Amino acid sequence: MSDHDQSDKKRPLRSAAWFGTADKNGFMYRSWMKNQGFPEHLFDGRPVIGICNTWSELTPCNAHFRRIADKVRQGILEAGGFPVEFPVFSNGESNLRPTAMLTRNLASMDVEESLRGNPVDGVVLLVGCDKTTPALLMGAASCDLPTIVVSGGPMLNGKHKGKDIGSGTAVWQLSEQVKAGKISLHDFMAAEAGMSRSAGTCNTMGTASTMASIAEALGTSLPHNAAIPAVDSRRYVLAQLSGNRIVDMVKEDLKLSKILTREAFENAIRVNAAIGGSTNAVVHLKAIAGRIGVDLELDDWTNIGRGTPTIVDLQPSGRFLMEEFYYAGGLPAVLRRLGEANRLPYPDALTVNGRSLWENVAEAPIYNDEVIRTFDNPLCKDGGICVLRGNLAPRGAVLKPSAATAKLMKHRGRAVVFDNFDHYKARINDPELDVDASSVLVMRNCGPKGYPGMAEVGNMGLPAKLLEQGVTDMVRISDARMSGTAYGTVVLHVAPEAAAGGPLGAVRDGDWIELDCESGRLHLDISDEELASRLKAQDATAASRVLASDGGYLKLYIEHVLQADEGCDFDFLVGLRGAKVPSHSH
Template identity: 55%
Template sequence: MSDQLRSSNWFAQTGKLGFYHRSHTKSEGFPDDMFSGKPVIGIGASWSDLAPCNAHLHDLAQSVKAGIYEAGGFPFEFPTMALGETLMRPSAMLYRNLAAMEIEELIRSNPLDGVVLLTGCDKTTPAAIMGALSVDLPTIILTGGPMMNGVFRGETVGSGTDLWRFSEDVRAGVMTQEDFVSSEACVSRSVGHCTTMGTASTMACLAEALGLVPSGTSTIPATDGARRSAAQLAGRQIVSLVAKDLRPSSILSRESFENAIVANVALGGSTNAIIHLLAIAGRAEIDLELEDFDRLGLAIPTLVDLKPSGRFLMADFHGAGGLPALLSEISEFLHLGARTVSSRTLGEDIANAKNWNQTVIRKVDAPLLPPGNGSVVLFGNLAPNGAVLKLSAADPNLCVHRGSALVFDSIEEYNSTIDQEDFIVDPNSVLILRNAGPKGYPGMPEVGNLAIPKSLVKQGLRDMVRISDARMSGTSFGTVVLHVAPESASGGPLSLVQNGDSIFLDVPNRTLSLEVSEAELLKRREEKSPFNPDDSGGYVSLYRTHVMGAETGADFDFLRGRRGSDVPRRST
């Protein structure tokens, strides 16, 4: 195997170049036999104090190292960019592509034969997958797991979802500001990502459904000893994948992505999964379209009773059997021959899975929600390239709705207006936010779940139709139309909407319409000034120049596809 190892181009070289590589590596205290034909495995950990969800990943990497050593490999841990939605501004999504680019180049430029990539908060998982796919060396993704369940005054609460609920209760006057502050440490109690089926949990599970995460590990809580055991086993397994030269391109197929789409519906997963899976498919050079998410989800029931669509949290899901148990329940809808990093098929991975709690993971004939309640895709003259809506989080009474538009050009304008006493709004109004897409914000933040105006909250209203080119947190809920494409900053029809325009949302027929004549829209377009951001240069300018639309995954145009793992030149 040593003659075939990519790392031998560094460590098996003779002369001054081999001396140079080995000598400086030995300065870290590694003995000579570490360089004797052993597979070199990179452990990319998105650890950072600035990303609380990922704060434990450096410790987890030590368990991966132990497994690599046991299997006869030579591990190198290296840091990767940590994307924490909890602290990063304006949005962690702005930096997903940058993190993917960094991971790709770190893998390619170093003497690595395979990698284990440790991820946590929601953007780090797709970023790691995207970067690894473009290099296409043997790869295992290992997620950091959800944090401990929250408990506030005897009530089990979930990170994200109950924050939105509490904040609305404060605005409605049914929760005090003091109680709100007191709940902070009770909602988030440990390292790890959100406890609800938010985007982090969704992407961890879908990475397992794709076959890139070891079976049964995506739901293990961050503080559970089983998480460290899974990391050690992943260290052993990556050495085996290098020996077999089992790369992501040999694992991922169109069928793998269809499995992930089906799993997302059964999970009640995040709308953000759509944008990330589209970007991942672009790196894998697999044809995947926005319409696939709606079409493939029509026959799939939602089985997992987790917040925000249900009642329970990730630790409950794991205790019930985790993703293998869910996949076993929906096996009739899956491509069981799809391959995984276990070197087996998905069907073999889940063959012995058990559902230990049918209250948390429902049976297909007794679902939480009937088929067709996943994320739907809408088209129409307001969204020619598509928009998405999470049915399981929406009010069924609003899914066919006609109302007058109230338009806002920024989230700051919206937030400064909705609590004013003279703000005129009624429950039938359709709230429109624009300039919040990939180019417009920039970075497509999670602001699509606009807060309900205070006057209506006080009347007990908790949902109304909201439309934007933004995203929303997977922990959120409501009748919220997202990812409207083309975005307003690119001249999409959303940029032409005016206050008072009639908007018609028809979810059963998958349409989103601006009920204004084509002649009037043409006139508005001619009179409209183009979007002209005040960029100061740097990464934001690069982003706005090269980011693609939400309907294709918002990757950079120059990063799609594979660039391979050829050893870079070195003249020394």
């Protein structure tokens, strides 16, 4: 008898509570499953593997997941498992209003309850568009089953006028050029079809590619999962191999908690700096850590990430796109560079293939030093997420240095205040707006409770009259998020948000604001007494209460969502609840 056979005898499969009994309950569970044509031998005690699919035609990034799921299924069957595919809420950023972030927690609840309540021993998470990655990992972490991530991969490079353009990033760039009078509306619209020309997620280092890279850095996926293009045949090979691997993970009892350790999160923070990853990773990593029971704080991004150069030269921070990143060696090449420079905090961290992170990448090829740069020639000398604090952000705010303008990272300017996103849209292009290049644009009531959902509106477009003068960047501050495809000197995630009584609600037009990224300072230049007086005079929670009256999921969200520094999870979802088999009902 093999070791695996012996361990299987000692540790009965979770699915045996449904399919492994010769009584009325076992009869019913097996009988109903057999109406799909499943043969008897699939119920012989082999691991039942869930394929958690976020396929949806309303989530264009994930619209090719039917084929990926088929490859995963083939891999599971080859390895002697019983694959069962199930859908969960698919929250794609491109179509879903007001923002996919509003339903990230909802999707995580869907995943958690689907896993806990069904006869599965392990799960393959099919993720793509940016919120599906953290949502599925959050839900799976709460259950702590053997879990492997398969991402959908980035789309091919966009093409326009014979040149490469990046999805998302090109929208921001071309839109600003239209407002500045540099290109016509016709030229802008002509880029539309060429920007997104294949299946897959954004081809820039936006949040989708960032979170796919984070999933790989955490050890939750096989090597190269992050960067293989969606339509490359190797994406489907990886899906099939992942199906193979999850069956053995169940036999080895390689649960998610053995992968998602404190050490894994520290590796991921360092990787985010090296790739010039999205600020959204700050919120998502905190939420995932909270579900698995790892203590991760906002200041960890300073303590671990700061001082790490950005060596991946990708849009929006740099020049290239995800195709080039994969061809240059992908994330294994970045991890090798980090390890060889003694900048990978925990190279021995365990990954889903049973090997350490360093064992997976020690000999990873690096084909292009322009795309994946050396540490003596970085894109940005310090790419670690900049955490800011001060009287304007007592619980913190973040800025992405690799996407910012160096000369603006220490700045003092007068505030131009927008009470919400609608107020911004109505006011930003008013020729009479009192604003110049040194002004600081401030937008509030766009945080978790205030928007609600903390939409990606923090990278406010600049006033048309300044764009026409050649201004390309300004300091912007908000309690919102911004797309990982966006760029600029943008302070985000100000906590607490204005709608929760935060100091952002007290800023007035003309107030002086100081930003100093090096010292991590964000300061509203008024006295403590004046700040307290202003906050006392306003009803900072009015926006929250009005929205809460709408009822439904929105009410649940506003009443229970945590602030940005806490990961924007629901207060009642934090913690590892496990996958104890629920009592049967028959």
